[in-house]
Amino acid sequence: MASISISFSPYALARPRVRNPGRASPKKHQHRNTRKLNPSRPQLKVGTNGKEWSSTGVEATTYTRLPPKEDFSLPSFDSSSYDLSSEVKLSDSGVATEIDNDIVLLSDDEGEEEDDNGVDDNLGLNYGKFEIFEGNYDSEMEDEDFDSDEDEEEVKYGKPADIFEGQAVNFTDNDGDLEEEEVKEKGVPAVMRCFDRAKIYVKAGNGGNGVVAFRREKYVPLGGPSGGDGGRGGNVYIEVDGSMNSLLPFRNSVHFRAGRGSHGQGRMQAGAKGEDVVVKVAPGTVIREAGKDEVLLELLHPGQRALVLPGGRGGRGNASFKSGTNKVPRIAENGEEGPEMWLELELKLVADVGIVGAPNAGKSTFLSVISAAKPAIANYPFTTLLPNLGVVSFDYDSTMVVADLPGLLEGAHRGFGLGHEFLRHTERCSALVHVVDGSSPQPEFEFDAVRLELEMFNPELSEKPYVVAFNKMDLPEARKNWPSFKRKLQAQGIEPFCMSAVQRDGTYDMICAAYELLRENKVANKEFKDEDPIHLNHVADMVHKQRTASINDFEISHDSNTNTWHVVGSGLQRFVQMTNWRYVDSERRFQHVLEACGVYKSLMKLGVKEGDTVIVGEMEMVWHDSYDNSGLSSMKGSTASIKWAQWK
Numbered sequence: 250m251a252s253i254s255i256s257f258s259p260y261a262l263a264r265p266r267v268r269n270p271g272r273a274s275p276k277k278h279q280h281r282n283t284r285k286l287n288p289s290r291p292q293l294k295v296g297t298n299g300k301e302w303s304s305t306g307v308e309a310t311t312y313t314r315l316p317p318k319e320d321f322s323l324p325s326f327d328s329s330s331y332d333l334s335s336e337v338k339l340s341d342s343g344v345a346t347e348i349d350n351d352i353v354l355l356s357d358d359e360g361e362e363e364d365d366n367g368v369d370d371n372l373g374l375n376y377g378k379f380e381i382f383e384g385n386y387d388s389e390m391e392d393e394d395f396d397s398d399e400d401e402e403e404v405k406y407g408k409p410a411d412i413f414e415g416q417a418v419n420f421t422d423n424d425g426d427l428e429e430e431e432v433k434e435k436g437v438p439a440v441m442r443c444f445d446r447a448k449i450y451v452k453a454g455n456g457g458n459g460v461v462a463f464r465r466e467k468y469v470p471l472g473g474p475s476g477g478d479g480g481r482g483g484n485v486y487i488e489v490d491g492s493m494n495s496l497l498p499f500r501n502s503v504h505f506r507a508g509r510g511s512h513g514q515g516r517m518q519a520g521a522k523g524e525d526v527v528v529k530v531a532p533g534t535v536i537r538e539a540g541k542d543e544v545l546l547e548l549l550h551p552g553q554r555a556l557v558l559p560g561g562r563g564g565r566g567n568a569s570f571k572s573g574t575n576k577v578p579r580i581a582e583n584g585e586e587g588p589e590m591w592l593e594l595e596l597k598l599v600a601d602v603g604i605v606g607a608p609n610a611g612k613s614t615f616l617s618v619i620s621a622a623k624p625a626i627a628n629y630p631f632t633t634l635l636p637n638l639g640v641v642s643f644d645y646d647s648t649m650v651v652a653d654l655p656g657l658l659e660g661a662h663r664g665f666g667l668g669h670e671f672l673r674h675t676e677r678c679s680a681l682v683h684v685v686d687g688s689s690p691q692p693e694f695e696f697d698a699v700r701l702e703l704e705m706f707n708p709e710l711s712e713k714p715y716v717v718a719f720n721k722m723d724l725p726e727a728r729k730n731w732p733s734f735k736r737k738l739q740a741q742g743i744e745p746f747c748m749s750a751v752q753r754d755g756t757y758d759m760i761c762a763a764y765e766l767l768r769e770n771k772v773a774n775k776e777f778k779d780e781d782p783i784h785l786n787h788v789a790d791m792v793h794k795q796r797t798a799s800i801n802d803f804e805i806s807h808d809s810n811t812n813t814w815h816v817v818g819s820g821l822q823r824f825v826q827m828t829n830w831r832y833v834d835s836e837r838r839f840q841h842v843l844e845a846c847g848v849y850k851s852l853m854k855l856g857v858k859e860g861d862t863v864i865v866g867e868m869e870m871v872w873h874d875s876y877d878n879s880g881l882s883s884m885k886g887s888t889a890s891i892k893w894a895q896w897k
């Protein structure tokens with residue numbers, strides 16, 4: 250594209266010299282036009298710079314640690330949405346070798362009662378034969394989302410620095426949380442990552458351009474300017490959709506662009522406004538600007554709608570520029586560009602009660618019994634990969650939403666297992682139900698381990714009110730364990746409940762107890778909400794404020810090597826972007842505005858020299874300074890004598 254080649258005098262051009270009008274297009278550092286200008290006047294030569302199985306087991310075992318290899322016999326299932334047939338066997342990889350070695354080492358170092366095979370007396374688990382569900386889910390749903398650099402990922406697992414009994418093996422060096430986070434993130438299949446996190450791009454619509462037109466009608470001589478204004482660009486809204494309970498839809502659609510405003514037309518016709526775009530999110534979504542910690546919005550209730558990005562203003566047509574001194578304005582503005590942004594969405598489910606517990610404790614079974622939810626249930630740890638929600642109704646007006654979360658392992662807070670990934674969903678619960686597998690060898694141990702994990706993840710979680718459900722009372726082991734478990738918890742001041750989820754025995758009392766807890770706590774939450782009304786359009790207000798900064802606020806920096814002056818200010822930049830160079834008066838107004846806001850004066854004060862390059866926004870100009878200051882205002886026909894429509 251040819252350079253814009255507009256050469257003009259900032260002060261005293263009676264007739265703007267526009268070469269190739271209408272071809273003006275933003276382009277960076279175009280070659281300069283060496284057209285000769287009247288040396289007696291100050292001249293700037295202008296150029297533009299171009300921007301996410303069900304089988305009922307008989308013998309169920311709860312694991313609070315990683316389970317032994319032999320327990321990992323998977324029933325074959327074809328239609329499952331989760332294909333676990335391709336777990337990575339750590340014993341097959343270099344990683345496993347490292348873990349084996351370290352565990353043996355650990356038992357030696359610590360002098361614990363653990364034999365050379367790494368058998369833990371507590372649970373009878375052979376830690377030397379772990380399998381870990383880490384990464385390699387090769388189901389059709391994951392193919393494209395897995396990082397192909399699997400090898401690279403394994404290399405990242407370092408030798409655990411210090412492992413002692415009771416502590417989970419940490420695959421990373423303790424070097425930095427960042428690395429741990431990275432490895433953990435990669436190990437989680439995309440469908441899980443996308444369940445409650447998403448990154449989206451939003452852009453408001455550009456405003457439509459204003460036009461230059463004149464009324465031509467029979468018997469109406471001198472009809473005057475009739476160019477209409479452009480329509481404003483579409484807005485970007487974020488709305489809470491009560492039917493959504495995950496952010497999975499954002500796996501496929503990431504970009505949301507509002508429509509641009511239509512251009513203005515003759516006969517004073519303003520352009521239509523651009524189409525708004527509404528991004529639907531699940532209740533409980535927290536929104537941040539990408540890369541920043543500050544929370545922009547927290548959308549909790551269905552129907553809430555927040556204006557995030559306002560559309561760009563439509564450019565004014567020449568009818569808007571008519572004034573007493575400029576009755577035939579040949580000028581119109583470009584529409585303002587719509588703002589754009591990358592947003593990070595994080596979902597924290599809005600459930601009243603969260604069901605927590607070790608894998609295989611019977612959490613999903615419990616949810617399926619108390620609500621209409623049909624979560625996957627199997628005699629297998631980590632059956633639940635994503636949280637399930639269920640609504641428990643007592644009668645018409647007493648209902649509560651219950652979330653069943655993936656099982657928690659010891660070490661979950663360090664990224665072991667899956668539960669950690671989703672623990673944040675319990676942050677918004679008012680009460681927790683802690684399901685304990687009564688048939689496990691040591692239910693007390695399991696109970697303590699899970700409590701510890703909650704505390705390690707977020708101390709506030711461990712402070713939430715909770716009820717303990719000792720499950721699987723239909724099994725003889727559980728009935729045997731119950732008296733001692735009850736005694737131990739009572740000693741701690743906790744009154745546990747016992748139930749058999751499968752036989753629906755004791756589940757009603759359980760849920761009534763949870764509801765009671767919830768009622769007490771919800772009152773407190775309500776009071777809090779009343780105190781803190783949310784103003785949902787503040788993001789748009791902030792964006793708007795940033796964009797409409799005063800044109801008088803600018804900074805000038807100088808690069809002495811290239812003799813270039815950069816005039817930087819968001820108000821000025823917006824002005825430059827909205828200036829439509831195809832119209833002849835644009836240039837004069839441009840000079841007028843630069844003069845009025847003090848850019849020329851400041852440049853001269855700083856010592857701008859003849860031939861220096863001045864860059865304002867996307868415009869590149871050449872400075873010509875030979876002029877007579879005193880003669881400016883008196884010059885007839887100069888821009889100074891024309892009253893321009895106010896910049897807004």
Ligand SMILES: Nc1nc2c(ncn2[C@@H]2O[C@H](COP(=O)(O)OP(=O)(O)OP(=O)(O)O)[C@@H](O)[C@H]2O)c(=O)[nH]1
Nearest residue numbers: 306609610611612613614628631632633656750751
């Ligand atoms: N005998 C007996 N088995 C039960 C009971 N509750 C659950 N189970 C069994 O325990 C196994 C695990 O149940 P789930 O509900 O999938 O356990 P979970 O806690 O959701 O497990 P994860 O989702 O893997 O963490 C299944 O085989 C259930 O049939 C019970 O009260 N009695």
Ligand SMILES: [Mg+2]
Nearest residue numbers: 612613632633
């Ligand atoms: Mg489950």
